[in-house]
Amino acid sequence: MKALAARRHHRYAPAVLLLLALLLTGGLYAVLAPQVADAAPAAAGSDDIATGEKIFQANCATCHGPSAEGTDAAPSLVGVGAASVDFQVGTGRMPMQANGPQAPAKEVQFTDEQVEQLAAFVASLGAGPSVPSEEMVDPAAGDVANGMALFRTNCAMCHNAVGAGGALSEGKWAPSVVETSPRHIYEAMLTGPQSMPVFNDANLSPEEKRDIIAYIDAQREPSPGGIKLGSLGPVSEGVWIWLVGIGLLIGTSVWIGARSS
Amino acid sequence: MSTTTTRTGAAAGATADYLDQRTGIGTAVKTFARKIFPDHWSFLLGEIALFSLVVLIISGVFLTMFFVPSMAETHYEGPWAAMNGVEMSEAFASTLRLSFEVRGGLLMRQIHHWAALLFMAAIVTHMMRVFFTGAFRKPREINWVVGFVLLILGLAAGFSGYSLPDDVLSGNGLRITDGVVRSIPIIGSYLSYFIFGGEFPGQDLIPRLFTVHVLLVPGLILALVGLHLLLVVLHKHTQYPGSGRTDTNVVGYPLFPTYTAKAGGFFFLVFAVIALMAATMTINPVWNYGPYDPSPVSAGAQPDWYMLFLEGALRLMPGAGTEWVIGGYTLSLNVLIPAVVVPGILFTVLAVWPFVEAAATGDKREHHVLDRPRNAPFRTAMGVAILTAFTVLVLAGSNDIIGAQFSMSINDIIEVFRVLFFVLPVLAFWITKRICLGLQRKDRELVLHGHETGRIVRFAHGEYIEVHRPLDEHERWLLVQHEARRPLEIEPAEDSRGVRRKGYGRDRLLQRLSRLFYEDRVEPVTPAELAAAHSHGEHDTIAAPERNESTRLVGTATGGSGSQEGSATGAVGGGQHLVEPETGNPETDARNR
Numbered sequence: 009m010k011a012l013a014a015r016r017h018h019r020y021a022p023a024v025l026l027l028l029a030l031l032l033t034g035g036l037y038a039v040l041a042p043q044v045a046d047a048a049p050a051a052a053g054s055d056d057i058a059t060g061e062k063i064f065q066a067n068c069a070t071c072h073g074p075s076a077e078g079t080d081a082a083p084s085l086v087g088v089g090a091a092s093v094d095f096q097v098g099t100g101r102m103p104m105q106a107n108g109p110q111a112p113a114k115e116v117q118f119t120d121e122q123v124e125q126l127a128a129f130v131a132s133l134g135a136g137p138s139v140p141s142e143e144m145v146d147p148a149a150g151d152v153a154n155g156m157a158l159f160r161t162n163c164a165m166c167h168n169a170v171g172a173g174g175a176l177s178e179g180k181w182a183p184s185v186v187e188t189s190p191r192h193i194y195e196a197m198l199t200g201p202q203s204m205p206v207f208n209d210a211n212l213s214p215e216e217k218r219d220i221i222a223y224i225d226a227q228r229e230p231s232p233g234g235i236k237l238g239s240l241g242p243v244s245e246g247v248w249i250w251l252v253g254i255g256l257l258i259g260t261s262v263w264i265g266a267r268s269s
Numbered sequence: 270m271s272t273t274t275t276r277t278g279a280a281a282g283a284t285a286d287y288l289d290q291r292t293g294i295g296t297a298v299k300t301f302a303r304k305i306f307p308d309h310w311s312f313l314l315g316e317i318a319l320f321s322l323v324v325l326i327i328s329g330v331f332l333t334m335f336f337v338p339s340m341a342e343t344h345y346e347g348p349w350a351a352m353n354g355v356e357m358s359e360a361f362a363s364t365l366r367l368s369f370e371v372r373g374g375l376l377m378r379q380i381h382h383w384a385a386l387l388f389m390a391a392i393v394t395h396m397m398r399v400f401f402t403g404a405f406r407k408p409r410e411i412n413w414v415v416g417f418v419l420l421i422l423g424l425a426a427g428f429s430g431y432s433l434p435d436d437v438l439s440g441n442g443l444r445i446t447d448g449v450v451r452s453i454p455i456i457g458s459y460l461s462y463f464i465f466g467g468e469f470p471g472q473d474l475i476p477r478l479f480t481v482h483v484l485l486v487p488g489l490i491l492a493l494v495g496l497h498l499l500l501v502v503l504h505k506h507t508q509y510p511g512s513g514r515t516d517t518n519v520v521g522y523p524l525f526p527t528y529t530a531k532a533g534g535f536f537f538l539v540f541a542v543i544a545l546m547a548a549t550m551t552i553n554p555v556w557n558y559g560p561y562d563p564s565p566v567s568a569g570a571q572p573d574w575y576m577l578f579l580e581g582a583l584r585l586m587p588g589a590g591t592e593w594v595i596g597g598y599t600l601s602l603n604v605l606i607p608a609v610v611v612p613g614i615l616f617t618v619l620a621v622w623p624f625v626e627a628a629a630t631g632d633k634r635e636h637h638v639l640d641r642p643r644n645a646p647f648r649t650a651m652g653v654a655i656l657t658a659f660t661v662l663v664l665a666g667s668n669d670i671i672g673a674q675f676s677m678s679i680n681d682i683i684e685v686f687r688v689l690f691f692v693l694p695v696l697a698f699w700i701t702k703r704i705c706l707g708l709q710r711k712d713r714e715l716v717l718h719g720h721e722t723g724r725i726v727r728f729a730h731g732e733y734i735e736v737h738r739p740l741d742e743h744e745r746w747l748l749v750q751h752e753a754r755r756p757l758e759i760e761p762a763e764d765s766r767g768v769r770r771k772g773y774g775r776d777r778l779l780q781r782l783s784r785l786f787y788e789d790r791v792e793p794v795t796p797a798e799l800a801a802a803h804s805h806g807e808h809d810t811i812a813a814p815e816r817n818e819s820t821r822l823v824g825t826a827t828g829g830s831g832s833q834e835g836s837a838t839g840a841v842g843g844g845q846h847l848v849e850p851e852t853g854n855p856e857t858d859a860r861n862r
Contacts, residue, residue, distance in 0.1 A: 109678065156351040160437065160559050164567035169437070170557045174568025175669040179678030182568065226351055232369065233379055233551030240674075241438065243667040245552050246574025249386040252550075254394060256542045257317050257387075258310070264531050264538075265310035 060129025063122055067103050076133055088199065089136020090127035095195035098123050099188070101202075109179035110202055137198045144214055145190035150222025158216055159223050162207065170227045172239040176203055186228060186239075190221045302525035307508035311398045316532060318391035320539035321384045322494065326487065328381040335371050337363035338479035340435065340472050349556050357560030360435040360475045364555055379547035385427050386552075387543060389575040392420050400622070400652050403640035404507045407633065410623040412500040415493055417620050422490050424575060429482040431573055434553075435475055440561030441570045444469065445583070445608075452604035470563065507639050512746040516637045569670055578615075578659050581666030582607030585687050611662075618655065628779055629786040631757045643712075644751045644793075646705035647786045654698040661690045702789065709791035712748045716740060716794040717802040739803075749799075753792040757783040 015021065064076065071082035078084030085093075096102040097118060101111040118126070127139065143149070160169060166182035168174045173184035180203050185193060197217050200206030207217070227239075237244040289295040306312070339359035345352045348369050367374040396416060399405055405413035428446075432439040447469045451457040466473030505519050514520050522528060546552075558567065572580055583604070591603040626648065627633075642649040664671065665686040672679040719737035727733050740748070759776040763769055794802075 152350045153353045153355055156559060157355065160565045160567065164565055166568055168569045169559070169567035172569070173673055175672035175679045177678075178680050179672075179676070181673050181676070223351060231551045231554060232375060232556075233554055234549040236551055236554075239554075239557065240670055241569045242553070242571045242573045243569070243577070243670045245386065245550075246577065246663075248546070248550060249383065249390055249574065252546060253383065253387045253542060254317075254390050257391070257539060258314075258394075260535070260538045260542070261310040261313040261317070263310075264535055265308055265313055 056125045056128040057132050059122075060125035060127070060132075063118070063126050064129055067117075068126075071104070076130065085130050085133065087134035087136045088130060090131040090139050091137040091195040092199040092201070093127040093130045094123060094139045095192050095199060095201055097126055099192055110181065113183060137195075140191060140194045140198075140214075142191075144218060145194045145221055146218065147190055147222045147225035150215075150218040150220070150225075152219070152222045152226050154216070155219035155221070155223030155226075158212065159220050162212070163220065166204075168239065168241075170239045171224050185224055188224075190225065193221050193224060194218075301502075302523065304502065304505075304524045305519045305521045306506050306524060306528050307514075307519060307521035309509055311402075312506065313535060314391060314395040314398050316535055317539055318388055318395055319494065319498075320536045321388040321391060321543065322490065323536065324384040324540055324543050325381060325388060328377050328384065329483065329487075331377045332367065332381055333483055335363060335367040335374060336360070336433070336479075338433065338476050340470075340475045352556060352559070355560060358435045358475065360433060361555070361560040364434040364436075368556065376547055379550075379552050380543055381430075382552045383546045383550075384543045385430060386573060386575075387539075389423050389427055389573075392416075392423055393575070396420065396619075397652070397656070401642045401649055402507070402509075403626075403636065403645055403648065405623040405626075406636040407627065408504055408635050409500070409507075410627070412497060412504065413623050414620060415497050415500065417616075419490060419493050419497065420619075421616070422486055422493065426482060426486040426490065427573055427575060429478045429486065431553075432478050433475060433482060434555045435561045436555040437558040437561055437565055437567065438553075438555075438570055440470065440563070441566050442572050442576075443474065444563065445580075448604055449608040452601040453609065454598075454600060454605070470561070505637065507637050510638050510641065510747055510750045512743040514638055516635060519637070568673075571666060571670075574663065577666035578662035579608055579612060579666075581662035581664065581668075581686075582611045584668055585662070585665045585683060585690060587687075615655070615659070625782070626786070629757075629783045630754055631779070631783065632754075638750070640751065643705040643708040645754075646702045646709070646789065649705050650698045650702035653701040654694040657697040658690060658694045661686055661693055665690070706789060706791055713791060713794055716745055716748045716799065749793045751793055753790065754787050755790065756780065756787045 064072075065074065068076070068085075071079060072085050073079050073082075076085040078086075093102075096111075098116065098120075100114045100116040103117065104111040105114055116123075130136075131138065159171070163171070163185075166174055166176060167185055168182075171185040174182050176182055182203070185196075188196075194217055196204060197207040197212060197220070198209075212220070230236075231239075237248060285295070337359040341359045342356060343359050343362050345355055345357055345362045345365055347353070347365060349365055352365060364378075368378055369375070399413065399416070428442075432443050447461050447465065450461045450464060453460060461469065464474075464477075465471040466477070506521070508514050508520060511520075559565075571577060586603050586607040588603045591601075591606070593600045593602065640648075665683070668679055668682045668686070671677065672682055719739040722736050722738050724736040725733055726736055757776075757780050759780050760770060760773075762773045762777075
């Protein structure tokens with residue numbers, strides 16, 4: 009104790025204290041943070057729809073109503089179809105963590121099987137778009153050039169030319185689609201989640217949707233020009249010319265002109 | 270080994286002699302080689318611009334070999350799958366070929382574009398250095414204007430080059446340009462038809478921009494760079510204040526060998542940094558944007574950074590209620606004000622600043638020693654205010670990127686920036702000016718009292734003092750070398766017979782301007798004050814700064830209302846307090862007349 013008391017005026021003491029306080033806060037948060045309500049054991053064994061209903065009652069009914077008929081806080085889910093559930097829950101957007109301009113894609117809270125069961129329950133409430141097959145969303149089967157043309161006419165104004173994402177009004181945003189799985193991209197086009205418009209099969213045929221998926225998939229390749237700088241266009245290029253270009257060269261200037269008196 | 274050297278030396282000598290006998294170049298080399306340049310890193314900022322211009326020309330010549338400046342329709346067939354079979358202009362197709370099929374083509378394109386961004390950034394940084402150190406003062410006003418025109422030409426070069434590939438992003442920029450041109454009252458639509466050769470986008474624009482970009486603008490830039498450098502040589506280089514440096518000398522090293530080596534080396538370093546960026550970082554990936562088509566606009570559509578302030582002004586301007594229809598003609602103030610008036614004000618202020626400051630200072634002498642920014646508080650504060658407004662506009666031009674990346678509402682960002690655009694420059698001006706004045710007071714304090722040593726001594730009779738270490742001559746020189754600039758004093762409105770003086774109105778206006786510049790000031794320590802501080806025991810002056818403050822205000826009133834008050838208080842004399850700046854010292858007053 010005496011050694012501790014002697015060192016309490018050490019110049020690093022505040023830093024050490026701050027570090028300890030942060031560790032403590034972080035540790036407490038990890039222990040006390042709310043956990044996901046998991047009322048449905050995966051091995052229910054019973055009918056998918058029945059299990060799905062249980063999952064729904066435990067996780068979704070608070071906002072969407074006990075029979076998914078909707079409340080003031082959230083829309084009715086009758087007729088939204090399995091595709092919608094697979095997208096919203098499968099990307100972690102639902103259950104929504106907090107009220108806000110838009111539901112962010114957070115960590116997925118259910119297993120794939122649970123998502124399927126939930127989707128089966130919601131699909132049973134009324135007819136709606138179903139989850140596409142593997143073949144319908146296969147990027148290898150799409151036409152990249154046609155996808156480019158469709159993407160820039162239909163998607164780029166919100167999602168950016170290569171799908172890196174962009175801002176919408178009032179704090180909403182069009183997320184980056186580069187990391188989104190082909191199935192979820194297809195479902196998003198089909199169901200129009202949140203601010204996104206619906207692109208039904210009359211707007212964009214299933215083949216055209218696949219072309220768009222092929223174009224997005226092509227964006228996962230590295231850029232021929234080097235680091236992509238977020239694919240955000242001239243703004244990020246401007247940031248880098250000042251940070252790296254002018255930064256390095258001013259450093260160089262100081263080095264060359266170092267003999268100043 | 271030695272024979273080789275001798276032989277080489279002899280050959281070099283013979284060549285030099287051959288040239289000298291025919292061109293008389295020896296005199297020029299001799300003059301240039303012994304030209305003295307002062308040493309400071311900030312004097313190299315202009316060189317960054319110069320060297321990136323050289324890189325631009327080298328890479329640009331390469332690009333012209335492969336670029337086809339034509340808007341004729343074609344269909345791309347090549348290695349970039351996303352564009353296969355897509356209808357596009359020859360210009361865009363040749364840009365794709367240049368990027369993916371020409372060996373080293375993409376690297377050259379990226380070198381060219383990064384060098385362009387660097388060129389503009391270096392020009393702006395160099396301009397800031399010149400502005401904040403007052404290097405634009407006589408005799409360099411003309412060279413400031415030349416540099417300013419180079420800045421505008423740089424913008425023109427950047428914009429025309431940015432538009433050449435005929436991709437969606439640059440096409441969006443051209444569409445905005447078209448809108449801006451059309452917003453000019455009366456002649457707008459005619460001007461737009463004139464520029465685009467008919468309705469936008471037409472068939473003529475790319476070839477026209479190409480001529481502007483590879484011939485007209487670079488030609489003008491090269492000519493003006495020549496003039497810029499010639500004037501630097503004629504004027505000799507400015508130098509930072511320091512002991513031994515005056516308005517009549519230049520302290521530094523000769524061009525040969527010191528600066529030829531340094532500048533030569535620096536060229537390769539600039540080239541290296543550009544090449545490093547071009548080799549590792551994608552810039553303007555036109556293959557992502559696709560060929561121009563007036564219908565699509567992608568999220569995150571912005572111009573290059575140097576044009577971003579215009580984009581920002583357009584984004585901040587409220588649209589509702591600012592478009593008036595007068596007698597069947599539309600007056601688009603929502604475009605005219607942000608895209609024509611705002612840059613018009615910015616550029617006018619920049620262009621005329623040296624002349625305005627010269628008028629406010631009433632100074633016709635040459636200046637070769639630079640100002641320390643703190644010693645010109647109004648100028649420094651104005652510079653920071655202008656930069657602040659510029660930065661707000663740049664950020665406003667990036668509002669969607671900021672909104673998306675930092676999860677903020679774009680609507681709120683716009684509202685906040687609308688307020689900040691007016692408030693922040695004023696705040697920046699005020700804070701900067703206060704900081705400058707504070708630093709000047711600190712300098713005074715340091716000169717009069719020396720460095721604090723932290724050593725406390727108690728005398729036998731019980732008095733405590735802190736020992737101060739006086740400044741050495743070199744330190745003191747730096748802190749007292751500048752002259753106090755004061756508001757102009759003008760002749761009274763009426764002469765002794767009560768007749769109104771001709772030209773009084775103009776003088777009065779100048780005086781107002783001058784007061785704006787120099788009303789608030791802290792004067793450098795005069796020799797008399799220094800002597801007084803040294804003769805009166807060292808340490809009875811703890812209250813000095815406060816006294817300094819109050820006398821300074823009195824002094825301001827003196828400067829403003831003529832000299833009667835000054836001579837009245839002049840009787841007080843300079844030795845009463847250690848810090849007694851302008852109230853009483855007849856000597857300091859005399860310097861202003």
